Amino acid sequence: GAGVSQTPSNKVTEKGKYVELRCDPISGHTALYWYRQSLGQGPEFLIYFQGTGAADDSGLPNDRFFAVRPEGSVSTLKIQRTERGDSAVYLCASSFQGSTEAFFGQGTRLTVV
């Protein structure tokens, strides 16, 4: 596609529910990143995929967070038993292997009520 696409744009869920956030990277980009941006803060790294495998998941805050990229393109960030503190904008970015230029999507704003 023309750019990184993230769906949904906004998601409101109740505390304790399960949510899935989707990222569709730029075609041909092998690297994919998830970041979380809390209100008034800079984005914080969550996880990095190179192809299908998670090369670095050191930013996932706890075991309620999980991400997959089964075919090396689309990725899904999964959050179980959501908490109000999970409310944030979740940003996805992709890049060509070896490139330092990451292209970002417009993010998913998650609100847990």
Next chain:
Amino acid sequence: AQTVTQSQPEMSVQEAETVTLSCTYDTSESDYYLFWYKQPPSRQMILVIRQEAYKQQNATENRFSVNFQKAAKSFSLKISDSQLGDAAMYFCAHQGAQKLVFGQGTRLTINP
């Protein structure tokens, strides 16, 4: 661990004037990159300018330039001839291995 600090939560400038946004960082890596990203209300992070740490020459992209002081671990962004469309959040970021580490951001307002 890498850290990035932006000490100016907000800045404002008159249209057509010049403004400088500050950034300092800390890193244990010898090879790294530094970036400035712009985030408008649409939330999408847009790359403004990039600097390779091994290059002594400061990067320039049209009206945007950086002052990279490697020994001081300082990386400021200068915007010349400010335009209304420059209004946004600006984030400084460091990249060592793969992931980006961002500062807290500076909100830039352009006064007409």
